[in-house]
Amino acid sequence: MSSQQIPAGLAAAAQRFGRYLEAERGRSAHTVRAYLSDVRSLLEHAAFEGVEDPAGLELGTLRRWLGSQSEAGMSRATLARRSATARAFTAWAVREELIQTDPALRLKAPKREKSLPGVLHQQQVLRLVEGAESAAAEGGPMPLRNRAMVELLYATGIRVGELAGLDVDDLDPDRRTLRVLGKGNKERTVPYGLPAALAVDDWLRRGRPALATGSSGPALFLGVRGRRVDQRQVRSVVHDLLAALGDTAATGPHALRHSAATHLLDGGADLRAVQEILGHSSLATTQIYTHVSVERLRQSYQQAHPRA
Structure with a gap:
């Protein structure tokens, strides 16, 4: 039509x-x-x-x-x-009284295909951040920014839009926590580790001042012209780093979010704690990562147990 x-x-x-x-x-x-x-x-x-x-x-x-x-x-x-x-x-x-009776009450649609999210192995994540670190060691503000963005995405599991929206004062370096404004303008606090803290500190000391202009405002991450980084730029950075790995079909920042959640559960984190970190409104959304973890556990069992 x-x-x-x-x-x-x-x-x-x-x-x-x-x-x-x-x-x-x-x-x-x-x-x-x-x-x-x-x-x-x-x-x-x-x-x-x-x-x-x-x-x-x-x-x-x-x-x-x-x-x-x-x-x-x-x-x-x-x-x-x-x-x-x-x-x-x-x-x-x-x-709004534009319709008297809701015509969609009996509307049904095909169920979504159930698919597990793409997850990087921990060694792949290590190689990914090492690639970002190598580029940052060569100097220049952009590699420093890229390293900090990747470390923070994996450390916190935040969405790419949440990363782009971060301001400098959303960081609490002493407690190593991050204030995030998520979907529906819901605010949450997310912890991050030492590698991410070091990368972000390096960006703030040596990278951001080289790009900041009068129009930068409080934005944590900046583009080449000094304005707040946009989601497209973040996706491009992560896509290039993932492509350089050569052994994964993952293509964007969501792979780091999926990986962070799965690795937390693999390490014994409580499901509700992971739900809070990711900003999921429903525990059912977080539970898909338990399927990933159980599958990985099953594979390890079959490989290692003598009577598997």
Whole structure:
């Protein structure tokens, strides 16, 4: 189906929904754009069927929309996400009295494919940080920054967006803890170890002053022009370091988050403590890492036990 002009009634509802997500739910601009992209796809389909305003949305419309997405080759994970977005939109519309009865209450979507996150072995992480250290030893502010970012990502398991949003005063060097603003503007405190502390201190002493300008503000990590580093730059740095390993399919910062969580559990950390460190709202989200750890334990058992 070609792009469809959305009627004014539907377009206005989408705009109000976006403002609600940002102002009342505290969603980031990136998350709001993702929600609205899905909502626009739904509303374009609804307009194609002749729907003029939210009150005209029906369960059949939602099902046919998801069906068209499936026929277009969307993955089950994408369909599940779009179904969740539709339910969030129609539930909001009911609360705003734009719809009398929620048409998405009986909407079902394919379950997400269950997949375990990619995890680096501890020796791979060691080689990764050694690569960053070697580059930093050659001098220049950027390698110092890159080393500090990688050490901190692995030490804390924070998300790439959380790293990019850090300010200098979010660090507590004496206690080696970090104040992080996570999803939904929820604040948490995360510890980090000595290697990360040394790398960050080196960046603050020798790297950041060389890049800082009047527009740098309090940002902990800076780009080449002195502005706050963005997520794309962080991903590029980690991607290049992972590619240099040559023996992993992992491609971005989330691999360091996955690895940090798994290595904590492998080392005996409590599941709820790992949940707090990662900033997961649900323990079920953290539990996927126990599957990774159990699988690694099973492999070790089969390799080592004489009667395995």
